[in-house]
Amino acid sequence: MNNLLNNIQEILLMGPGPSCVPDAVYQAMSQKTLGHLDPYFLQIMDGIKEQLQAVLHTHNVLTVPISGTGSAGMETCFVNLVEPGDPVLILSNGVFGTRMQDVASRLGAKVDALEFTWGAPVIVEDVKKKLAGNAYKIVAVVHAETSTGVCNPVPEIGKLLQGSDTLFLVDTVTSLGGINIEMDAWGIDALYSGSQKCLSCPPGLSPVSFSDRAVAALQQRKSKVPNWYLDLSMIIKYWEGRKRVYHHTAPINMLYALYQALFLILEEGLEHVYQRHLENHRALVAGLEALGLKMVVEPQYRLPMLNSVYVPDGVDEAAVRTALLEKYKIEIGAGLGPLSGKIWRIGLMGHTARPENVTRLLDALKRLV
Template identity: 50%
Template structure:
């Protein structure tokens, strides 16, 4: 390290840091996100900026909202891309719906239920839990029991748990339990939206949020959020302002609602990007897209079986967009990840939280969910496993 006191910082170009042109490696992205971005989305991101209040941008905002409604399967007026990553749409959902003194019921069966709990506490809420082991979905019987015991105001669940590769089945049953108890439901759809069946209106989900860098194959930066009128009424009737100014939906309403007035400068390029990514969803058709994810990830799962690998999630709860695969005995999970990256420019990820070291997390999302990626990954993984002395 240079001692700052010795440095002569003239400010001349000669004295400026000598950083070369950007040349990131050309990776195949098969981790838990980001997934590969469709070339059309990258092209949309290189188009010139307009102002965030330009009439042409207002039209683009309307189109994005319409496309998001299609993708979420909702007519909710309150459907927007939140500026920021999935955690921003998550915090917008929880931080606005949970008021100080409210009780929020959260799941314990994965990493992101824990994040829900942290956000609910920061919002001034009291957190209660419904238990299920990591690697299993919530059981409606347990959810009902937790409701009877705690009478929560808000219930959050993770539709597609990226840490365990588990899909939560039976969403309508969960939402009906919550509504029988007059509670609001928040669904984390970060790893499901655009890749796995989610029907916000038909399944009676009050609030759903997502991220763009998973099954929508868009760079992170503008994250989908939808609220029905019932949830938005609670948000607009709050006695105390939400703790975040930036994510206060009653203020964001001024920008995304009828007024279209300045709140913050929207990330214009990210809005272009998500518009194009959502156009691709609409062109493919949302149901055809869900089918493609199942089919392509189904081939991937079959290939894992041929390599002698076991899935973390039982078949009934398998999450096509995120395959958590158990690391066989005697195999170094990190060495396999490194081998794939250095020898094949191929990204997969290790386990998170309680599953660290036990699983690999292999995504099959959006533009990455293609037969050629699956064949490439299986061949590369076979080689990496052989390096470790594992043969099927």
């Protein structure tokens, strides 16, 4: 019988995620499975929580990895905080801001979307005007918009909300582990991320953190959280306290992987990790521009871990990606939505952000464009 798993090739993952996974993380995943209430496993859970608090710069007690990918983290934040009729403002400049609108409106939120140009950041002045005279329960934004490669001004938006009752909800799926996040200092109340981007862990977990204010909002709900699996008021009883209460069977080996991925990041040092992303991003941009390619995003708003570049006139966008994959064993991403067919998205996320990978991609592109 042919076992398909015997023929998996090693692909250099330079798309919008998943990113390359270090061997130590694969090895962590293949450790022996423990029971989800095993005392040693509980210690590993506590370790994950502490490491997440360190990378997020938060003291939030409610800091847990949700079983599911980044979208499960998005659902978790909205489903625990939104009740029907709640006014929610979503600052949107890409696919994931659009997804937030869908998720929030399915929960019956009164969604107000402030749209910005794809490829450009959220304009803080416009947000300020929108907030004047409007009392929102939640303002939500994507920190690193993976569909375009734009970094949104999260600290500045946080400042606008200081002293108000509005909860600040931030998507850090692509930013966590690649650029600095100061959850407490920036006034973020609810945040979610994903394991498969700059954390360089396989997809399957979504770190989530709630501030005390967000926890209070959850506790003061008039109605039950309308999703059993993602109800944080229940999940927290498994992640906290001396006596742990079973909620659902934790994905044990995935959690080993997340523990190890966070361990590697903290061992390297956050500053060093961010600097490595930045230097490889600069080298990539210089190489792309030397090939005559044009970046989509203005330099000051660019994300180091997601580089979007226009496809030159007359070049078959999909054919280049296929050749990269088949001939050079490199994956890059295509454009989404209005940018579909017009751009490539090149990821330098986590373990992928290394000079040898930048050189390998540029050498291949030189032959193809």
